[in-house]
Amino acid sequence: MSHASPPTAPDPGRSVPAPHAPHWDERESLDVGSAPVPEYGTGSLADLLPTLAAGMEVPGTTVAMTELTAADRNCVFLIDGLGWQQLREHPHEAPFMTSLLASSRGGTGRPITAGYPATTATSLASVGTGLPPGAHGLPGYTVRDPETDELMNQLRWTPWTAPRAWQPYPTVFQLAAEAGVHTAQVSSPAFETTPLTQVALSGGTFHGRLSGEERMDLAAEQLAAGDRSLVYTYYAEVDGKGHRFGIDSDAWRGQLMYVDRLVQRLAEQLPPRTALYVTADHGMIDIPFDEQHRIDFDEDWELRAGVALLGGEGRARHVYAVPGAEADVLTCWREVLGEQFWVASRDEAIAAGWFGPTVDERVYARIGDVVAAARDDVLIIASEREPKESEMVGNHGSMTPVEQLVPLLEVRT
The missing domain is CATH 3.30.1360.180 (Gyrase A; domain 2)
Structure with missing residues (x-):
């Protein structure tokens, strides 16, 4: 067992001491060591924001994804529930994002790992803090609170507990804002005051907008508002339709088509010297309704x-x-x-x-x-x-590629 005391700022440069962890396609053995561990420290969601912030010379952040080129303005668009494999399997529903898998539009695309478990509360905390689950402390959808011996739902934050006691680290957004970077989150108004937003995504200013089109337009405006800018925006309904109808449904495909147009809308409005990164918090798998599954x-x-x-x-x-x-x-x-x-x-x-x-x-x-x-x-x-x-x-959470691998698509101006 390895423990660490909380640092004063995220330390995203740590690497997993598990050299035996197999490649994603090497899964013959069923022992614990055969699980394909997320690529913490080099290619996980927790490594993205610290790398972008370090490129803007934000103190307390470190470059982990060395292949990413620094930009004065950075935007992260997180699409809830859109895994790498789902994107690759639906090129006709997502033509613009599919075009970003190659460099024809000045961008590149590759998969990164979400982190374990591959679930929204955990992944959003990893994104915002730049830390893996073992450090930020949201290691599941529901987990036991050792103080009360009750299950705590970390997405809905019930039963309520003091947010900063539960997750004491600063977010990368907070570090960026303190360093003079224009920092903003553009999302649903419902998320502005939630404890999850407070511990994972706070810092700078929050802008609530109901429609996806409004969010894309405002995200572009916020990027242009500073010489150095860090902007985050979010869309939830790809995940919502996947849970309710499955990723093999027309409803899910319709949402993928819609969010593809949102990505294109934002990409076409980017101000100069901007890097847009499109990613997700997890993939998804449909599970049959029978006792075997x-x-x-x-x-x-x-x-x-x-x-x-x-x-x-x-x-x-x-x-x-x-x-x-x-x-x-x-x-x-x-x-x-x-x-x-x-x-x-x-x-x-x-x-x-x-x-x-x-x-x-x-x-x-x-x-x-x-x-x-x-x-x-x-x-x-x-x-x-x-x-x-x-x-x-549709379900998610584990370390299989369909759940764990999420896209990292890049557009630069």
């Missing part, structure tokens, strides 16, 4: 035995054991799920680098006694405890 924790006495709390989400579970039952729960989950999930103890997952190269002391007990990450097209649902989540068509 959806294992119901609430109906499975073996999986429930010795478990005090079930956290995480269907493809990335945190399992909190009754005190003294940790070893038995780990053994049982491995026996029941070992062919379909990577199942690790907390210390094994930390040592393998799942949550980053280090895990802060305050974060350690938030991670499950047992951590289960899906490797096949399967879910652990909880039909009684999580009825809405259990009915979702």
Whole structure:
């Protein structure tokens, strides 16, 4: 186990001490070490903003993605739920973004890794703080609060807890604003005062706009407002339609077509000396509705035995054991799920680098006694405890390429 004390500013240059971690296509073995660990320190979401800020000479930030060229003005457009593989498989629905996969428009495109788990709250915190989950401390959709022994939903921030106690690091936006960079977030008005925004995306000014077109236009204006600018904008409904209807649905394809036009709208308005980066927080996979693919924790006495709390989400579970039952729960989950999930103890997952190269002391007990990450097209649902989540068509969270790889598309002026 590796712990680190919180630094005064993000340190994005740390690398994963897991040289045994396999390439994304090397997944024959089912042991914990075979899981394809995110590329923390060189090619993850946590490395993007610190690299851009360092290029604008913001103190406390470090270049991690050495292939990115510094720009005076930088914009990150995060599309919730648009994985690299989904983009590559739908060129007709996303012609503009597909064109950015080559350099014909002055841009380039490649996949980067989201981080584990590949879920919105975790990924947004990684983006905004420039730190992996083991440091920023949002290591899942729901995790145990060691102070109360209750599950905390880190997306909805329920039950409420003091945001800055939960995530004490400054955001890259805050560091940039303090360094004199014109800094802004352009998103839905509903997100302006949420605790997740406060701990992950605050710094500079927030501009709430309802429509995607308004956000693109205002993001371009904010980029032009400073000689050095850092602007973030966000769109959610690709993820929303994927959860409800699946990524094989007309509704999802319609959203992809719409957001492709938004990207083009923003790209065509960029002021001089600007780099636009289009990325996402996770990919998505559709899971069939049958008992083979959806294992119901609430109906499975073996999986429930010795478990005090079930956290995480269907493809990335945190399992909190009754005190003294940790070893038995780990053994049982491995026996029941070992062919379909990577199942690790907390210390094994930390040592393998799942949550980053280090895990802060305050974060350690938030991670499950047992951590289960899906490797096949399967879910652990909880039909009684999580009825809405259990009915979702599209899902995400684990370390498979379809969930973990997200696009990094670049347009420069």
